[in-house]
Amino acid sequence: MNDQRPLVIIIVIAIVGLVLLTKLFLIQVADDSFLKKAESNAIQRVVDHPYRGLVYDRNGKILVYNYPIFDLMVIPREFQVKDTTRFCEIFKISKEYLKETYTAARKYSPVKPSPLIKQISTTDFARIQDYLIDYPGLFVMTRSVRSYPQASAANALGYIGEISGPQLEKDTTKYYRQGDYVGLSGIEGYYENELRGVKGVKYKLVNVRGVDKGPFKNGEFDTASVAGKNLTSTLDxxxxxxxxxxxxxxxxxxxxxxxxxxxxxxxxxxxxxxPNLLTGAQFGANYLLLNRDQDxxxxxxxxxxxxxxxxxxxxxxxxxxxxxxxxxxxxxxxxxxxxxxxxxxxxxxxxxxxxxxxxxxxxxxxxxxxxxxxxxxxxxxxxxxxxxxxxxxxxxxxxxxxxxxxxxxxxxxxxxxxxxxxxxxxxxxxxxxxxxxxxxxxxxxxxxxxxxxxxxxxxxxxxxxxxxxxxxxxxxxxxxxxxxxxxxxxxxxxxxxxxxxxxxxxxxxxxxxxxxxxxxxxxxxxxxxxxxxxxxxxxxxxxxxxxxxxxxxxxxxxxxxxxxxxxxxxxxxxxxxxxxxxxxxxxxxxxxxxxxxxx
CATH class of the missing domain: 3.40.710.10 (DD-peptidase/beta-lactamase superfamily)
Structure with a gap:
C-alpha cells in the first residue's frame, strides 16, 4: 500500500497539471475575452470632436465661426492635491464643487478621464496652464463653441447647448454622448446634421497608473474628425x-x-x-436671465x-x-x-x-x-x-x-x-x-x-x-x-x-x-x-x-x-x-x- 503512494501523488499532480494547461490554453488561445479586458484597461479612447460648419451671409460675410475652449479633465487615481484651498483659488472653483465633481469622476472610473471643469476660456486657460504640471492626473481637452463677430441675427441663427437626457434617448443614430453640444434653435437646430461634422477617435496606451504611453499600435485604429459643412445663409x-x-x-x-x-x-x-451671451461657460446663467426678461x-x-x-x-x-x-x-x-x-x-x-x-x-x-x-x-x-x-x-x-x-x-x-x-x-x-x-x-x-x-x-x-x-x-x-x-x-x-x-x-x-x-x-x-x-x-x-x-x-x-x-x-x-x-x-x-x- 505504501509502495503505491508515490504513484497516486504522481497521478494527482499530472491531472492538476493537465487541468491547468487546458485552462491556460483556453484563456490564451481559444478565448480572447481576457486579452480584450486587459487591452481595455491599457487603452484610453479619446474622442476628437469636429469643428462645426461655419455660417456666412449671402455676400460671404461671416456670421458664425468656432471659438476654442478647454475642458480640464481628471484621472482620479492619478489626481493629487496637497493644498485644496490653493487649488480652488487657482482654478476658481469651490471646495464643494471640487469634492462633488471628483467623487462623480471616481465613481465613473478611477483610471479613465472625466471633466473636472468645463468650457474654460482662452484667457483663463492662459492663466492656469503653468499650474497644470503641479497636479498629476490633470490634462486639457480642446473643444469649440460658437462665436458671433457681428452680434446680429440671434433669433435666426439660433444657438447650441449641451444635449439633454430626452434628446439622447431620441438619438437613434447613437452619434451623441452625454456632454456633447447640439443645435437647439434657429439654423443651428434645423441644420444640425449638416453642421455637426463627423467625430474622430484616438486610442492612447496608458499604464496601470493612467499615464499616457503614446498611441496604440502607432495610431492604426485612429480616425480623424471631419469638420461640419459650411452654410451660406440667405440673410443680407x-x-x-x-x-x-x-x-x-x-x-x-x-x-x-x-x-x-x-x-x-x-x-x-x-x-x-x-448671441454671444449664449456661448461658453456662462450659457446657463445668461439663458436664465434672458428667459426671465419680461420683453x-x-x-x-x-x-x-x-x-x-x-x-x-x-x-x-x-x-x-x-x-x-x-x-x-x-x-x-x-x-x-x-x-x-x-x-x-x-x-x-x-x-x-x-x-x-x-x-x-x-x-x-x-x-x-x-x-x-x-x-x-x-x-x-x-x-x-x-x-x-x-x-x-x-x-x-x-x-x-x-x-x-x-x-x-x-x-x-x-x-x-x-x-x-x-x-x-x-x-x-x-x-x-x-x-x-x-x-x-x-x-x-x-x-x-x-x-x-x-x-x-x-x-x-x-x-x-x-x-x-x-x-x-x-x-x-x-x-x-x-x-x-x-x-x-x-x-x-x-x-x-x-x-x-x-x-x-x-x-x-x-x-x-x-x-x-x-x-x-x-x-x-x-x-x-x-x-x-x-x-x-x-x-x-x-x-x-x-x-x-x-x-x-x-x-x-x-x-x-x-x-x-x-x-x-x-x-x-x-x-x-x-x-x-x-x-x-x-x-x-x-x-x-x-x-x-x-x-
Missing part, C-alpha cells in the same frame, strides 16, 4: 443690422424676402439679444407671434373675390359706416378705390357676397358652405398652417372653419353676422409676420411663392438645399387679377402711407392697423419694390405703435431703400423711426 448682413437698429426700443418683427426665390433677406425679432428676447416673433392681419388681408379678399367671379374691377359699394367703422375718403368706391382707401364697409359687403351665395335655402347652412369654400381659397395663400421655414417651432396662425364656430356657438346657430369681422382681417383670424411677408411676395409674383427659407447653399452647392424650398407654390388665382391689385397698392402708398414713398423707387404697399384691446393698436405694413420688377417683399409689425402708416410703413420704406440703393438718403425719416419708442 447689412440689411439685417440696419433693421435691428431701426427696431431698437420697439417690440415686433421685420421679415424681408426676395420674392422670386423665397430667400429671406432679413429676419428681425425685437427686442433681440447678443421676451428669446421669443422668435417672426415665426411664433400671431396677430390679426388687419387691413392687409383685404388684398387677399380682393383676389379671392375676383377669382370666384363675385367681384370685378367695377364692383362698387357705398361706404356705409352703419355696417362697420371707416375713415373719411371718397364715397362710393369700386375695387381699386376700396384697396387704395382701405374701405372697411366695402369689404364687409364684398365678403358677405362671397360667403352667402344662396347655394342652400337654409341661411345657416349657406353661411357654413360659403365659409368652408372661402377658407380653402385662403389656405392656398400659405395661411392657416406653417409655411415650413427651415426653423423649428414655427406657428401656423389660424383661419377659422365652420367646425370652430360650431364648437363655440353650436351647430346651426351662427351666420354671417357672427363672422363678418373676418372681412377686414380681424376676429378669430391670426397670422405670423413671416406669413405677412410671404403674402407680399405672392402679390409681387402675381400668384406664386417659394417657401421662405434661410439657407442659400450647403458647402457652396446651391442644389443641396432641401427640395421643398425650390418648389413653386401656386395660390390658385389667375395672374391677370394681380394687375389691378399691384396698381392699387402702388396708389395706396399715397393714400394711407405717404411718408413711405420714395421718389425714384415705386413701392406697392398696404397698411394695416391690428386692434389691441390691451392698449395702443399694432402698426402693420406690407410692401414690395420696385413694383414692375420686385427685388424685395417686406412685412413690418410694430406692437403698440398705432396705425400702419406710422412706424411700420416708415420702417419698411427705409429697409427697401437700404436694400435697393445700399444707402439712406432720407435721414429725417430715419430719425423719425429711431425716435419712436413704443415699448
Amino acid at each position: 448682413l447689412d440689411l439685417q443690422q440696419y433693421g435691428e437698429m431701426l427696431m431698437a426700443g420697439k417690440r415686433g418683427s421685420v421679415v424681408a424676402i426676395e420674392p422670386k426665390t423665397g430667400e429671406i433677406l432679413a429676419m428681425i425679432s425685437a427686442p433681440t439679444y447678443d 421676451k428676447p428669446l421669443f422668435n416673433r417672426p415665426i411664433m407671434a400671431m396677430y390679426p392681419p388687419g387691413s392687409i388681408f383685404k388684398i387677399v379678399q380682393s383676389l379671392i373675390g375676383l377669382q370666384m367671379g363675385v367681384l370685378t374691377p367695377n364692383t362698387t359699394f357705398g361706404c356705409n359706416r352703419s355696417l362697420v367703422a371707416c375713415h373719411n375718403h371718397p364715397n362710393p368706391v369700386n375695387l381699386f378705390g376700396a384697396i387704395r382707401n382701405s374701405c372697411n364697409p366695402y369689404y364687409h359687403q364684398a365678403y358677405r357676397m362671397m360667403i352667402n351665395r344662396e347655394v342652400s335655402t337654409n341661411t345657416f347652412k349657406d353661411t357654413e358652405i360659403g365659409l368652408n369654400a372661402w377658407r380653402e381659397s385662403v389656405l392656398k395663400f400659405g395661411l392657416g398652417g406653417p409655411l415650413g421655414i427651415d426653423m423649428k417651432n414655427e406657428k401656423g396662425g389660424s383661419i377659422p372653419s365652420s367646425k370652430y364656430y360650431d364648437r363655440v356657438y353650436g351647430e346651426g346657430r351662427w351666420k354671417y353676422s357672427t363672422i363678418y369681422s373676418l372681412s377686414i382681417g380681424q376676429g378669430e383670424m391670426l397670422v405670423t409676420p413671416l406669413q405677412m411677408a410671404n403674402l407680399a411676395a405672392i402679390f409681387a409674383n402675381k400668384g406664386y411663392y417659394y417657401p421662405p427659407h434661410l439657407i442659400k447653399a450647403v458647402d457652396g452647392d446651391y442644389e443641396k438645399i432641401p427640395v421643398q424650398f425650390r418648389t413653386k407654390m401656386d395660390v390658385g388665382v389667375d395672374a391677370h387679377h394681380f394687375d389691378l391689385i399691384q396698381d392699387a397698392m402702388a396708389e395706396a402708398i399715397y393714400g394711407t402711407a405717404a411718408r413711405a414713398a420714395i421718389s425714384d423707387i415705386q413701392i406697392a404697399g398696404k397698411t394695416g392697423t391690428a386692434q389691441n384691446p390691451q392698449g395702443e393698436d399694432h402698426s402693420v405694413f406690407i410692401a414690395f419694390a420696385p413694383k414692375d420688377d420686385p427685388k424685395i417683399a417686406i412685412a413690418v409689425y410694430v406692437e403698440n405703435a398705432g396705425w400702419g402708416g406710422r412706424a411700420a410703413a416708415s420702417t419698411a420704406s427705409l429697409m427697401i431703400e437700404k436694400y435697393i440703393r445700399g444707402s439712406i438718403t432720407r435721414l429725417a425719416l430715419e430719425e423719425y423711426v429711431l425716435a419712436g419708442k413704443f415699448m
Whole structure:
C-alpha cells in the first residue's frame, strides 16, 4: 500500500497539471475575452470632436465661426492635491464643487478621464496652464463653441447647448454622448446634421497608473474628425443690422424676402439679444436671465407671434373675390359706416378705390357676397358652405398652417372653419353676422409676420411663392438645399387679377402711407392697423419694390405703435431703400423711426 503512494501523488499532480494547461490554453488561445479586458484597461479612447460648419451671409460675410475652449479633465487615481484651498483659488472653483465633481469622476472610473471643469476660456486657460504640471492626473481637452463677430441675427441663427437626457434617448443614430453640444434653435437646430461634422477617435496606451504611453499600435485604429459643412445663409448682413437698429426700443418683427426665390433677406425679432451671451461657460446663467426678461428676447416673433392681419388681408379678399367671379374691377359699394367703422375718403368706391382707401364697409359687403351665395335655402347652412369654400381659397395663400421655414417651432396662425364656430356657438346657430369681422382681417383670424411677408411676395409674383427659407447653399452647392424650398407654390388665382391689385397698392402708398414713398423707387404697399384691446393698436405694413420688377417683399409689425402708416410703413420704406440703393438718403425719416419708442 505504501509502495503505491508515490504513484497516486504522481497521478494527482499530472491531472492538476493537465487541468491547468487546458485552462491556460483556453484563456490564451481559444478565448480572447481576457486579452480584450486587459487591452481595455491599457487603452484610453479619446474622442476628437469636429469643428462645426461655419455660417456666412449671402455676400460671404461671416456670421458664425468656432471659438476654442478647454475642458480640464481628471484621472482620479492619478489626481493629487496637497493644498485644496490653493487649488480652488487657482482654478476658481469651490471646495464643494471640487469634492462633488471628483467623487462623480471616481465613481465613473478611477483610471479613465472625466471633466473636472468645463468650457474654460482662452484667457483663463492662459492663466492656469503653468499650474497644470503641479497636479498629476490633470490634462486639457480642446473643444469649440460658437462665436458671433457681428452680434446680429440671434433669433435666426439660433444657438447650441449641451444635449439633454430626452434628446439622447431620441438619438437613434447613437452619434451623441452625454456632454456633447447640439443645435437647439434657429439654423443651428434645423441644420444640425449638416453642421455637426463627423467625430474622430484616438486610442492612447496608458499604464496601470493612467499615464499616457503614446498611441496604440502607432495610431492604426485612429480616425480623424471631419469638420461640419459650411452654410451660406440667405440673410443680407447689412440689411439685417440696419433693421435691428431701426427696431431698437420697439417690440415686433421685420421679415424681408426676395420674392422670386423665397430667400429671406432679413429676419428681425425685437427686442433681440447678443448671441454671444449664449456661448461658453456662462450659457446657463445668461439663458436664465434672458428667459426671465419680461420683453421676451428669446421669443422668435417672426415665426411664433400671431396677430390679426388687419387691413392687409383685404388684398387677399380682393383676389379671392375676383377669382370666384363675385367681384370685378367695377364692383362698387357705398361706404356705409352703419355696417362697420371707416375713415373719411371718397364715397362710393369700386375695387381699386376700396384697396387704395382701405374701405372697411366695402369689404364687409364684398365678403358677405362671397360667403352667402344662396347655394342652400337654409341661411345657416349657406353661411357654413360659403365659409368652408372661402377658407380653402385662403389656405392656398400659405395661411392657416406653417409655411415650413427651415426653423423649428414655427406657428401656423389660424383661419377659422365652420367646425370652430360650431364648437363655440353650436351647430346651426351662427351666420354671417357672427363672422363678418373676418372681412377686414380681424376676429378669430391670426397670422405670423413671416406669413405677412410671404403674402407680399405672392402679390409681387402675381400668384406664386417659394417657401421662405434661410439657407442659400450647403458647402457652396446651391442644389443641396432641401427640395421643398425650390418648389413653386401656386395660390390658385389667375395672374391677370394681380394687375389691378399691384396698381392699387402702388396708389395706396399715397393714400394711407405717404411718408413711405420714395421718389425714384415705386413701392406697392398696404397698411394695416391690428386692434389691441390691451392698449395702443399694432402698426402693420406690407410692401414690395420696385413694383414692375420686385427685388424685395417686406412685412413690418410694430406692437403698440398705432396705425400702419406710422412706424411700420416708415420702417419698411427705409429697409427697401437700404436694400435697393445700399444707402439712406432720407435721414429725417430715419430719425423719425429711431425716435419712436413704443415699448
